[in-house]
Amino acid sequence: MSLKVGKQLKSLETVLLLGFFIITGALSVLSAQGRTRRYVWKVEKRYKSVDCFKKLVITINGSAPGPTIYAREGDTVIVEVINGLITENTAIHWHGIRQIGTPWSDGAEAVTQCPILPGEHFFYNFVVDRAGTFMYHAHYGMQSSDGLVGMIIVSVKPGFVEPFKYDHDRNILLTDWWHKSKSEQTTGLLSKPFTWVGEPQSLLIQGRGRYNCSLINDDTLCRNNNTDCSPYVLKVDPGKTYRLRVGSLTSLSALNFEIEGHNMTVVEADGHYVAPFLVSNLYIYSGETYSVLITANQDPSNKYWIATNVVSRPPNTDTGLAILNYRQQSSGSSPSTNPPIGPLWNDTAPRIRQSLKIKAHRDHIISPPKTSDQTIILLNTQNKIDGYIKWSINNVSYTLPQIPYLISLKKNVTDAFDQSPAPVSYDYQSYDIYSVQTNPNATSSSSIYRLEFNSTVDIILQNGNTLNPNNSETHPWHFHGHDFWVLGYGTGKYDPKTDLEKNSNLVDPIMKNTVPLHPYGWTAIRFIADNPGAWFFHCHIDPHLLMGMSVVFEQGIHRVGKLPSSIMSCVPRSD
Ligand code: C2O
Ligand code: CU
Numbered sequence: 001m002s003l004k005v006g007k008q009l010k011s012l013e014t015v016l017l018l019g020f021f022i023i024t025g026a027l028s029v030l031s032a033q034g035r036t037r038r039y040v041w042k043v044e045k046r047y048k049s050v051d052c053f054k055k056l057v058i059t060i061n062g063s064a065p066g067p068t069i070y071a072r073e074g075d076t077v078i079v080e081v082i083n084g085l086i087t088e089n090t091a092i093h094w095h096g097i098r099q100i101g102t103p104w105s106d107g108a109e110a111v112t113q114c115p116i117l118p119g120e121h122f123f124y125n126f127v128v129d130r131a132g133t134f135m136y137h138a139h140y141g142m143q144s145s146d147g148l149v150g151m152i153i154v155s156v157k158p159g160f161v162e163p164f165k166y167d168h169d170r171n172i173l174l175t176d177w178w179h180k181s182k183s184e185q186t187t188g189l190l191s192k193p194f195t196w197v198g199e200p201q202s203l204l205i206q207g208r209g210r211y212n213c214s215l216i217n218d219d220t221l222c223r224n225n226n227t228d229c230s231p232y233v234l235k236v237d238p239g240k241t242y243r244l245r246v247g248s249l250t251s252l253s254a255l256n257f258e259i260e261g262h263n264m265t266v267v268e269a270d271g272h273y274v275a276p277f278l279v280s281n282l283y284i285y286s287g288e289t290y291s292v293l294i295t296a297n298q299d300p301s302n303k304y305w306i307a308t309n310v311v312s313r314p315p316n317t318d319t320g321l322a323i324l325n326y327r328q329q330s331s332g333s334s335p336s337t338n339p340p341i342g343p344l345w346n347d348t349a350p351r352i353r354q355s356l357k358i359k360a361h362r363d364h365i366i367s368p369p370k371t372s373d374q375t376i377i378l379l380n381t382q383n384k385i386d387g388y389i390k391w392s393i394n395n396v397s398y399t400l401p402q403i404p405y406l407i408s409l410k411k412n413v414t415d416a417f418d419q420s421p422a423p424v425s426y427d428y429q430s431y432d433i434y435s436v437q438t439n440p441n442a443t444s445s446s447s448i449y450r451l452e453f454n455s456t457v458d459i460i461l462q463n464g465n466t467l468n469p470n471n472s473e474t475h476p477w478h479f480h481g482h483d484f485w486v487l488g489y490g491t492g493k494y495d496p497k498t499d500l501e502k503n504s505n506l507v508d509p510i511m512k513n514t515v516p517l518h519p520y521g522w523t524a525i526r527f528i529a530d531n532p533g534a535w536f537f538h539c540h541i542d543p544h545l546l547m548g549m550s551v552v553f554e555q556g557i558h559r560v561g562k563l564p565s566s567i568m569s570c571v572p573r574s575d
Contacts, residue, residue: 034074034127041066043148044084050147051177051202051209052229053222057147058085058138064147065173065207066136072155073131079124081116089115089140094126094152095249095287096134096271096513098481102126103406103533103560104567106480109140110400111536111552114407114570122566131156132271133245133289135173142182142542145251147207149175153245154271163361164267164276166243166293170234174257174284174308174320176200176250177209182542189543194389197543200253203308203320206232210321232322233331234306236296243267246282247289251542254312254351254474254516256342257282259324260304260335264292266358270483270512273361281343283311283351285476287514287540300326303335309342311351312474312519351474352518355489360508368485368506368526373455375496378551379426379433380475380517380539382466383442389467390548391539392442394423397548401446403571405534409557417446422551424449426462433464433472433493433520440467444548451529453556458487459525459537460494461517472519475544481535483511484527494522514540532556 041060048057048064060066071077083090093107105126106112116122128134134152137144151171156162178185179201188195202209208229213222236242244264248255258264258281265276268291276293284290298304306322309315319339325331343350360366383392390397401408401417408416422445451457463472487504504524517523534557538550 034072034076036076036078037069037071039067039069039079040082041079042082042084043090049223049226049228050204050207051211052213052224052226053179053201053211053216055179056181058143059147060150066148066150068150068171069136069152070155071128071152073128073157076125076127081122081124083116083118083120083122086118088143089117090138090143090148091115091140092124092136092148093139093480094124094134094136095478096132096289097126097128097152098483098531099126099533100129100531101561103481103531104563106533107139108480108536110404111534112406113404113567115140117569120569128152128154130154130271133247133268133291134271135247135249135289137249142186142251142546144249145175145542146182149173149249151245151247163273163363164293165241167240169243170245172244172246173206174246174248174250174255175204175207176253176317177202177204185543186546189546190388192387197252199310199313199316200251201317203253203255203310203317205306205308205320205322208232208322210318212318234322234324235327236324237327238296238300241293241295243291243293245289245291246284248284248286250286253310254283254285254476255308256311257284257308258340258342259294259306260337260340261298262294262304262324264294267291267293269358269510270514272483272511273364274510275359275361275508277357279354283354285474285514285516285540287476287478296326300328303329303333305335305337305339307340307342309340311343311345313345315345348519351516352489352521355516355518358486358510359505360510362508365508366511368487368509369456369528370506371456372458372526373452375458375460376449377425377428377460377462377494377496379431379462379464380549381437381464383437384440385442385444390442390444391544392548393551394426395442396423396447397442397444398550399444399446399548404567405448405552405554406560407563407568407571409534409554410560410563417448420447422447422449428493428496433462436465436467436469448534448552448554451553451555453529453532453559455529457527457529458500461523462494463517463519463521474519475517475539475541475549476514477517477523477537478514478540479527479535479537481531481533482527483513484525485509485511486515487524487526489518489521489523491521494524500524529553529555532559
């Protein structure tokens, strides 16, 4: 339909030729208007053996990972979610989509909507306003990594030239996998005594992994020749260049990704063009996406491993494997080489080096404001509350309110969450980030940060020591509703007087929606509070989020349009 209109206008334009600028104006308005992509998704549990071990998996229309959403910049995406989980609520977050004008479609349960109850239908309706590689996942408890994950690929507008060339486009989604259900894990994490989830049983590439079934020795439960768990095969044509869109939605693991014998050029991060750089392996944290270019220029008579390995925690999981296969090769057999074992898990130096390398492409720099109106320092620590183990920000472990923030803020319900402002700093004069806190007790609260609309805000994420001596973890922080500038990274305690001046990049910082906080380090980001709504900012490690590692930012709440009643199913009616 729109194509036809476009053609008619074009011929009209040729007939009337110059002078009629109004017509050419109308044409561009027409072509700027996106299409609508509609999906109907039934969310259901099914038995699957994605790593050869049979367990209940959350599927979308029968598949896990779910279908990839393909859209073009400016399109409207409408997803009707039918919760077929029978006994579980759900909600789906569109990770990396800013939801400008549609904060109620963000899918963050307890922040922007009530959960979707079993049997309910819910419509997500939003515009994908920027090209790039994004993802979606459940945002209800720890549900996402029971399989409810997928990718969103937004292509550029016609005529727009990307700053790199490739012949083919492929997606690779990375996840980690446990044999225990998420509800069992959740119970352990929230109980006294605390039960940690442990390292994953498998790493999955495109939803497939391989658990060693001889460790179980029960054919009905685990069979290594099950086709459910045959590895993903990337077929390539010799000489061609591939854009691989790699995303990680691990529940816990920081990963290293590599393709045997093939270097990768990093060209995109979280939907922003990167000043290209070459790597032999790529670190990727949960919530991040990268596009890398590879050229199929190796001996086509060999096969090559595509591998992921755990970093930043002592690994206890086999390498996740897929296979790169040149087109003329028969499928079936595996590469003859040993799978890559990845870099040293506890070597943080190359991880920091990669973080520092990621800068905006010179033709695509979006300059940050030179100064900020406010700085918020967020100390990340492990704490105790009544003997329960928690994660806290400035010694406050967050708790979710009964009524989602977006609703209580907009409707001015003041008893729905703690109205006192969340703390903007910690005692950085005397705090020793290198040792276990002398008093590890924290408080819990549902308080939030309320920002002045359109103000520029700096956030300093400050890492510290966990409850175990000589231990600091990596935390990938993800912001809903925003891209932010990554101003810099440092080690040790951030000094508010000197560090930003000395160690920040205001020239060509990359914009991202997820950024790592490295062990014993700090990460500085800047953003503009210009998206009316209530937005989650949290560690993307599921158990950490569950244990309180999160904050919420409000901005411009009075500019938010009329809330759809469909998000309010858990709110008592006031009339
Ligand atoms: Cu992908 Cu709130 O997260
Ligand atoms: Cu974390």
